[in-house]
Amino acid sequence: xxxxxxxxxxxxxxxxxxxxxxxxxxxxxxxxxxxxxxxxxxxxxxxxxxxxxxxxxxxxxxxxxxxxxxxxxxxxxxxxxxxxxxxxxxxxxxxxxxxxxxxxxxxxxxxxxxxxxxxxxxxxxxxxxxx
Numbered sequence: 001x002x003x004x005x006x007x008x009x010x011x012x013x014x015x016x017x018x019x020x021x022x023x024x025x026x027x028x029x030x031x032x033x034x035x036x037x038x039x040x041x042x043x044x045x046x047x048x049x050x051x052x053x054x055x056x057x058x059x060x061x062x063x064x065x066x067x068x069x070x071x072x073x074x075x076x077x078x079x080x081x082x083x084x085x086x087x088x089x090x091x092x093x094x095x096x097x098x099x100x101x102x103x104x105x106x107x108x109x110x111x112x113x114x115x116x117x118x119x120x121x122x123x124x125x126x127x128x129x130x131x
Contacts (some may be wrong), residue, residue: 006086014112
């Protein structure tokens with residue numbers, strides 16, 4: 001992994017290493033939201049995982065673009081579209097099913113040079129960003 005790799009690639013590489021060295025698996029940009037993410041992984045029989053959903057992906061890797069749209073009365077309305085990138089622009093939130101999975105992810109992402117914030121509880125996501 002080189003310093004020129006994108007943030008998305010560096011995260012994937014760190015989590016691939018985690019999956020090779022621990023029983024923890026991972027998924028990225030998976031399902032639409034946190035509820036669906038946990039439900040779908042449970043339905044697939046996946047356990048001991050870390051994952052992030054599309055909303056988290058768009059918030060972390062996306063650049064919001066304002067679109068100028070007129071309604072039927074020709075009034076200008078502000079609408080937004082998200083352009084996805086491979087660069088972290090904000091915190092990426094990782095969700096998990098068991099604490100040890102979050103601990104594994106935090107360890108391997110820190111080793112890869114990311115800033116990781118997590119309070120060690122099951123009720124909070126693991127937050128990841130670049131330095």
